[in-house]
Structures are given as C-alpha cells and as structure tokens.
Amino acid sequence: MWATQLSKLIVPKHYFSHFYVIGLAFALFSAIELTYLQLCHQPFLLIRVLKYDNMEGTQRLDKHACIVGLIMMTLHLTRRVYESFWIEKPSKTATMHFSHYLIGLGFYGAMVFGTWLEGLSSLGKPQVETHLFSTMVAIILFVYASIHQHNCHVILASLRKDTDSGYTIPRGDWFEWLVTPHYFADILVYLSLCILYRFQGHILICGLVWTITNLSVVASETKLWYQVHFPTEKYNLAFPNGRWNIIPGCY
Numbered sequence: 001m002w003a004t005q006l007s008k009l010i011v012p013k014h015y016f017s018h019f020y021v022i023g024l025a026f027a028l029f030s031a032i033e034l035t036y037l038q039l040c041h042q043p044f045l046l047i048r049v050l051k052y053d054n055m056e057g058t059q060r061l062d063k064h065a066c067i068v069g070l071i072m073m074t075l076h077l078t079r080r081v082y083e084s085f086w087i088e089k090p091s092k093t094a095t096m097h098f099s100h101y102l103i104g105l106g107f108y109g110a111m112v113f114g115t116w117l118e119g120l121s122s123l124g125k126p127q128v129e130t131h132l133f134s135t136m137v138a139i140i141l142f143v144y145a146s147i148h149q150h151n152c153h154v155i156l157a158s159l160r161k162d163t164d165s166g167y168t169i170p171r172g173d174w175f176e177w178l179v180t181p182h183y184f185a186d187i188l189v190y191l192s193l194c195i196l197y198r199f200q201g202h203i204l205i206c207g208l209v210w211t212i213t214n215l216s217v218v219a220s221e222t223k224l225w226y227q228v229h230f231p232t233e234k235y236n237l238a239f240p241n242g243r244w245n246i247i248p249g250c251y
Helices: 002-007 013-040 046-050 063-086 098-114 117-123 132-158 181-196 202-229 232-238
Strands: 010-012 095-097
Touching (some): 010 013, 010 098, 013 046, 013 095, 013 098, 013 117, 063 098, 063 181, 095 098, 098 117, 098 202, 117 202, 132 181, 181 202, 202 232
Antiparallel strands (some): 010 095
16 A cells, blocks of 8 residues: 555656756855865865764865866756756656655765765865876866757757657757767766766766666667657668667667
8 A cells, every 4th residue: 555655656757957956056065165165274064064974985086176076067067957947848747756856866966975075185185186187088078978968958859849749759969879869978977077086986986877777777768668659660760770779889
C-alpha cells in the first residue's frame, strides 16, 4: 500500500529548472564564502562549521583550480537557468518522480561544493604552483561543450511552437551524429572540471560517473521514444545506422 502511494509522488518535469536555480544559489553563496575568506582571512558561515570536521580531505585541490572551477560551474548554472526560463519550452504534462527531483537538487548542490570543498585548506594560503596546461585544456573544452549544448537546446526549443505541442525529430549541430547531443555536452562539462583538477577531485569524479551513467540510460530511453513515436522510414532517415546514442564511438 505504502509503495503504491510513494509511486504517486510526482512533480512537473519542468521543475528541472529548480536544479539550476538552487545550484546557482549555492554557487553564489560559495563565492561569498570564499571572497570573505580571502579578504578577511577568517571563515564566514559554512566554512566556520567545517572547522569541526576532519580537514584531511580538504588538501587535494589547489587554490587556483578551486577558484577557476567555481567560476566555470557558476557560468554553467547561469546559462542553464537562462535556457530553462527563456529558451526551453517544456511540456505541461510531463512529470518526474519526487525522488528524482530530490536527487537532482542534491546533485547540483554537491557539484558546486565539489569545486572547492576538497581544496579548502589551500584557499587561505598563497598559490604555490599553477597548472596552466590542464587549466587551459579544461577551459577550452568547457567553452566548446557549452556552446554546443546551448545550440542543441535552441534547436529543441525551436521544434515546439508552444508548450502543448509535441516534438519533431531534431536536426542540426551534433544531432547529425548523436541522438542526445545535449547530454553528451553535459558530460563534457563535467569532464572539463575533472581535467581542471587533474582528476584529483573525488566529488567531481563521482559527479562525472553519475552523469555518464544516468544520461546514458535516459539517452537509450530517448532513442526508444523516437522509434515508437515516428514512422520507421522517417526515423531511419533522421537517425541512420551508426549514429550513437550519446557518446561518439562508445555508446
């Protein structure tokens, strides 16, 4: 009985926008925390609480990477907030389970804190070494992925004249090679952050693995949805044999 009731706990799917709003709020709060630490040389609120924890795990990341990573995450979330409210046209009938909603809120909060939490011990100290190469590679990949993800979201939004109509088959940009290129771009965004930290940030590595796993499942479901809702001939024309679901050359 209780399981049946739990299965009915659903929210509108356009609540996805809350993920980015909450994530952006955490990012701005983190920026205030770190700025206060740099200028006043003492903790503000969250960092003051963290002093009661074991600081051993806060020495993995360097100061420069933490600052750049937080800026990158803030830019990513700002763009996604903009796209969610002013570009995307979500369905009014689509829903998701409440547990999915809670996981999404927790995920973006964790990713924001993951940009600096494991380098907290280095934030109040002078920068010893700057890893310029990994930083440049990360920034270039981040910008590249962000541009293409934005393009793909614009393409998807353009297929719907209003929020009550259904999707047609998207074409253009990475849609010519992938079923869900906007998901692939999301993976690249988190990959760029892992590169920035030279794969030493455990929180962001877990975030990358989660993103790949979760979005790969959704990509498979998306392909099945296209196959069910569009004639085989039309689907094969849009998605010829050899097109990957989400990751080129892999899946």
